Amino acid sequence: MGSVALDNANPTILNVSELPSHRQRRRQNDGSSNKDGIRDLLMSKPSYSLDPFYMSDFSDTDSDDSSVEPIDVHEIYDLIAPISDPEHPLSLASLGVVKLEDVHLTSPLDHSNPSALSRVLVELTPTVTHCSLATVIGLGVRVRLEQALPPSYRVEVKIKKDTHSQADDVNKQLADKERVAAALENANLIGLLRKMMKPCMEE
Amino acid sequence: MTSPTKLRILPLADFKPAASSRAWVSIPNPNNLPLLATATSDKTARVYSLKNFTLHSTLEGGHSRSVRSVAWKPAAGSNGVLSIATGSFDATMGIWRRSEEEASGGGVEVEISELGEEKDEEADWEFAIVLEGHDSEVKNVAYSPSGQWLASCSRDKSVWIWEDIGEEGDDEFETIAVLQEHEADVKFVCWRKDDGNGEVLASASYDETIRFWKGDDEGEWSQIALLKGHEGIVWCLDWEPEVSMKMFAVESDSMNEYIQQTPRLISSSSDCSIRIWSIAPAPPPPNRPSYFNTGIPSTMRPGPTNETWECTATLPKAHDLPIYSIRWSKKSGRVVSTGGDGKIVIYEETKKGRTSVGGEIEREWVIIGSIEGAHGPYEINHVAWCTRFDAGRKEEGEEMVISTGDDGAVRAWAIEDIVEKGDGAVDPDAMNGVLMARGAQVTGVIYRSGTGLKGHQKYQDLNDI
Numbered sequence: 001m002g003s004v005a006l007d008n009a010n011p012t013i014l015n016v017s018e019l020p021s022h023r024q025r026r027r028q029n030d031g032s033s034n035k036d037g038i039r040d041l042l043m044s045k046p047s048y049s050l051d052p053f054y055m056s057d058f059s060d061t062d063s064d065d066s067s068v069e070p071i072d073v074h075e076i077y078d079l080i081a082p083i084s085d086p087e088h089p090l091s092l093a094s095l096g097v098v099k100l101e102d103v104h105l106t107s108p109l110d111h112s113n114p115s116a117l118s119r120v121l122v123e124l125t126p127t128v129t130h131c132s133l134a135t136v137i138g139l140g141v142r143v144r145l146e147q148a149l150p151p152s153y154r155v156e157v158k159i160k161k162d163t164h165s166q167a168d169d170v171n172k173q174l175a176d177k178e179r180v181a182a183a184l185e186n187a188n189l190i191g192l193l194r195k196m197m198k199p200c201m202e203e
Numbered sequence: 204m205t206s207p208t209k210l211r212i213l214p215l216a217d218f219k220p221a222a223s224s225r226a227w228v229s230i231p232n233p234n235n236l237p238l239l240a241t242a243t244s245d246k247t248a249r250v251y252s253l254k255n256f257t258l259h260s261t262l263e264g265g266h267s268r269s270v271r272s273v274a275w276k277p278a279a280g281s282n283g284v285l286s287i288a289t290g291s292f293d294a295t296m297g298i299w300r301r302s303e304e305e306a307s308g309g310g311v312e313v314e315i316s317e318l319g320e321e322k323d324e325e326a327d328w329e330f331a332i333v334l335e336g337h338d339s340e341v342k343n344v345a346y347s348p349s350g351q352w353l354a355s356c357s358r359d360k361s362v363w364i365w366e367d368i369g370e371e372g373d374d375e376f377e378t379i380a381v382l383q384e385h386e387a388d389v390k391f392v393c394w395r396k397d398d399g400n401g402e403v404l405a406s407a408s409y410d411e412t413i414r415f416w417k418g419d420d421e422g423e424w425s426q427i428a429l430l431k432g433h434e435g436i437v438w439c440l441d442w443e444p445e446v447s448m449k450m451f452a453v454e455s456d457s458m459n460e461y462i463q464q465t466p467r468l469i470s471s472s473s474d475c476s477i478r479i480w481s482i483a484p485a486p487p488p489p490n491r492p493s494y495f496n497t498g499i500p501s502t503m504r505p506g507p508t509n510e511t512w513e514c515t516a517t518l519p520k521a522h523d524l525p526i527y528s529i530r531w532s533k534k535s536g537r538v539v540s541t542g543g544d545g546k547i548v549i550y551e552e553t554k555k556g557r558t559s560v561g562g563e564i565e566r567e568w569v570i571i572g573s574i575e576g577a578h579g580p581y582e583i584n585h586v587a588w589c590t591r592f593d594a595g596r597k598e599e600g601e602e603m604v605i606s607t608g609d610d611g612a613v614r615a616w617a618i619e620d621i622v623e624k625g626d627g628a629v630d631p632d633a634m635n636g637v638l639m640a641r642g643a644q645v646t647g648v649i650y651r652s653g654t655g656l657k658g659h660q661k662y663q664d665l666n667d668i
Contacts, residue, residue, distance in 0.1 A: 115545060115576020135668050151609070152580030154524065154543065173668055175473065176409065176436060177525070177543070177582070178271075178390070181225070181244065182292045182340045182358070183668040185268045 008128045011088060011095050019081065019093050020074065020100045070111060071149065073103045076120055079148050080141050082199040086133050086192055091199060097124050097137060102160060118153045120145060123160040130165055138174045139183055140196045210549055210572030215603060215615040216256040216593070222249065222611035227271050228528075228585040229607040232285075234278040237592035239605065240287055241613050244269040248289050248299075250328075253592040256615060262299050265330040268292035272343045276367075277350040287328075288353055290341035296334040296355055298376070301327055334376055336363060347394040347402045352379070354404050356389035362406050362416065364424055380424035386410040393440040395466065403427070405468060407437035413470055413480070415510060428510040430480055435473030438527045438542075443467040447536035447552065451564055468512070469538060471526035477540055477550075479516035479568075518568045521548040524582075532588040534602050537571070541586040547606055547616065548573040572618070578608035589615075 077100045081093035092098040102123040108116035122141055126134045138157045145155045157174045159167035173179055183189045218229075222243040229251075232238040237253035248262040248270050262270075269292040276286035285301040338359035345354050353365040353376070362382040369375030387409035395403040395415075404416045415428035443466035468480040485508075524543030531538050538550045549572040555565040577583060585607040590600060593615075604616040 113576070115580050117544065117580065139668050150580065172409075172436075175525075176388075177527075178340075178342065179358075179388070179668055181269065185292055189668065 008087070008131065011085075011090070011127045013090060014094045014096055020077065070107060071105075071118075071153075073100065073105050076105060076122075076145065076149070077103045079200070080122065080144050083137075083140050083144060084196045084199050085127075086136055086140075086196055092124075092137065092141070095127055097126065098122070098141070099125060114152065116152065119156070120149070120153055121156045121158065123158050124163075125160045126164045129163060134159060134164055134166075135170050135173055136189070136192060137196075138170060139180065139189070140193055142174055142180060143184065143193060144197065144200065209621040211619045211621055212547055212549065212572050212574040212577075212604065213617045213619060215595075215617040218251045218256045218258070218613040218615070220258060221613065222247075224611055225269075225609045226584070226607045226611050226613055227269070228273060229587060229605050229613050230273050230275060231587060231589040231605070232275050234275070235590065236285075238285075239589065239613070240273040240275060241607060242270040242273045242289065243611065246270060246291075248273050248287065250287075251613065253589065255593065260327050262287065262289065262297075262328045262330070265289065265297040265299070265333070266291040266293050266295065268340075271341065274344045274346050274353070276346050276353075277348060286331075288344045288346065290344040290355055292340040294335070294337045294339055294341060294357070296337075296341055296344055296353075297330055298332045298334065299328045300331045301329070332376065334365060336378060336381075337361065342389060343391050345392045345394055345404075347404075348396050349402060352394070352402065352404075354392040354394065354406075356392045356406055358388045360385050360387060360389060360408075362389055362392060362404070364404065364416075364418075379422065380416075380418070382406075382416055382424060382426065384414060384426050385412070390436060391439050393442060395442050398465065405440050405442070407440050407470060409436045411435060411437060411472075413437055413440065413468070415512075427508065428512050430468075430470075430512050430514075432478060432514045433470065433472040433474050433476065435475075436525070437470055437472050438525060439471045439529050441469050441529055441531045441538075443469070444531055444533040444536060446533060447531065450536055450552070451554070451566065465510075467515070469529055469531055471529040471540060471542070473525040475520065475522050475524070475526060475542075477518040477526060477529055477538070478514045479518070480512045481515040483511040483513050485511075516566075516568060518550050519570050521570055521573060522546060527583070528585045528587075530586060530588050532602060534588070534590075534600065538568075539586050539588060539604055541577070541583040541606060543582045544575075545578055545581060545583055545608075546573055546575050547577045547583070547586060547604060549604075549618070574616075577606055577614065577616070578610050578612055581608045581610040581612075583608045591617075 077098065080098050081091060083092045084090065085092060085095055085097070088095065102125070104121040106119040108118060110116055122145070124134070124138060124141065138159070142155055142157045145153070149155070158171045161167070164170060218239070222241070222245055225244040227242045227244065229239050229241040231253070238259060239251045239253055241249045241251060243249065246263070246266045246268060250259045250262070251257065252259045266289065270289050271292055272290040274288045276288065287299045289297040289299065291297070337355065337357040340358040341355055342358065343356050346352070347354070351366060353367065355363045355365070360383060362385070363378060364380040365376045366379045367375070368377050385406065385408045389406050389408045391407040393405045395405065401417060405413060406416065407413050411431070411433050413430035414426050416424055417427045418424045448464050448466060465482040469477060470480065471477045518538065522540065522542045522544050526540050526542040528542070529538060529540045536552065539547065541547050548570055550568050551571045552566050552568050555567045583606050587605045588602055589605045591603050602618060604618060606614045606616065
């Protein structure tokens with residue numbers, strides 16, 4: 001994006017040590033965490049012969065095993081916090097675009113039903129109200145979560161109320177499954193998403 | 204007062220092999236051939252046999268991105284040539300033909316019954332022609348019932364009407380109209396059967412409207428109706444079948460009354476509603492004194508008559524995520540719906556009785572069957588009514604439901620009426636089927652980045668994904 005004038009040349013940056021992180025906990029509980037899903041998408045590796053749940057960072061094949069904790073908002077936050085801003089080499093968390101308190105999760109009461117849906121809502125706070133990259137950032141967050149979470153999670157990404165001049169328009173695009181699917185077949189957008197996701201793969 | 208039927212939706216079969224990535228739609232052949240065409244994100248379309256639920260052939264090599272939609276050309280001649288149109292995210296459409304040498308002789312029926320033997324499955328569909336013109340993703344393609352027109356719609360906000368002008372097999376298409384009134388992506392197009400005044404096209408859009416289009420005597424196409432009411436993307440449309448139009452005409456004095464009626468339209472949306480639209484009665488002709496009629500013929504040719512439509516019913520709410528697909532059964536008049544919540548729901552319109560003697564029969568839509576998690580945890584993109592051809596069918600013409608999902612699976616569902624016992628209690632065993640959700644023994648959804656992109660794919664503005 002070097003040729004494009006920055007929307008916000010001097011964003012406020014939060015101190016990394018002040019950011020919430022709960023990554024360690026899941027690591028200890030679940031050593032099988034699979035980071036290959038997003039990498040496959042972004043590196044265009046052929047992926048046909050892989051495990052059907054290869055995209056999940058969390059396997060839900062044993063979801064009725066009571067020893068496995070259900071996914072919580074902290075873990076969802078940790079999945080998207082390191083995503084890099086398309087204009088700045090900074091994470092969405094350090095720019096305050098992604099905030100823990102704006103990650104919402106509604107889980108089904110019955111965890112034993114593999115078809116019961118969980119709903120995730122992430123509200124983003126753009127650094128400036130006219131940020132032209134809000135849609136791409138939202139796309140990155142939606143794609144990251146859809147690929148990392150089990151398929152029973154329905155992800156909704158919205159711009160937080162009163163933080164963007166075209167929030168309704170951005171929200172409607174991000175909710176359109178067909179547009180999101182087509183975006184993931186677009187080389188320009190894939191290139192940009194790959195750049196944004198890089199920190200997620202370097203953990 | 205008719206008491207509503209209750210149905211069970213029972214798993215019948217999965218079409219094999221399933222696609223390994225998202226499948227978008229599955230369309231049964233309209234000419235009573237036992238074939239189903241499925242559009243998938245792996246850039247191919249598949250043709251499955253409805254006799255044994257297995258892959259018959261694959262249409263590949265024609266598109267560089269997801270195949271989003273497929274349409275069978277209604278059989279025009281008797282030469283046995285099969286033709287399929289595909290619409291792709293690569294902004295092009297493909298016309299595929301089953302080559303005549305192979306189609307002749309035994310014909311499709313025979314080949315299908317011999318499936319599994321040493322037939323060359325790759326060679327029988329020819330990518331006959333590519334139709335270019337749209338600026339971005341083609342979302343849907345639809346042949347008119349007569350087979351004369353092919354409509355397409357796109358992310359580029361336009362609806363195109365094409366005419367197949369060649370003799371069968373000549374592969375000549377002409378652009379008849381480019382209709383650009385929609386203010387955003389056009390998601391769906393659907394033809395109304397010719398009522399004597401020509402075929403009418405309906406289109407549904409991201410702009411939350413539905414529009415109707417019609418050609419005049421000189422072949423000029425224009426918008427003849429604008430339907431507003433949905434509060435979200437309109438994903439799918441279907442026209443009322445004759446069986447439904449007749450159902451409520453039977454009790455009127457004239458058995459033929461339905462023929463003059465205009466079919467209703469059904470629509471589904473991201474707003475989680477399903478609406479029924481009806482044409483408003485035409486205003487009476489102006490009652491002018493006869494001296495206004497000078498007898499001088501007007502040189503102004505009247506355009507197609509504009510139609511006024513209004514939302515006349517809303518189906519009971521059953522979905523809490525976008526409703527991607529609805530179909531109105533030509534056999535039973537029932538409606539089936541599905542969407543992001545993974546449910547399949549079946550509705551029936553029933554008679555509530557008359558409010559007054561001789562008054563209009565009041566109707567009511569009720570849910571008569573539903574199943575949750577029909578593709579495990581995955582979203583379902585499409586649902587269709589389809590005639591059964593498999594050995595297990597109970598009778599000729601028996602209907603099933605076909606669902607198509609993000610897991611790449613295409614599933615067949617048998618529909619069974621729940622028989623009430625003498626005491627009126629519903630057989631508890633029967634209810635188990637209704638509530639049973641299938642396990643998640645499904646392949647993963649695979650997103651792949653595009654390769655071999657078309658030169659004219661444009662994304663100047665990243666504000667628009």
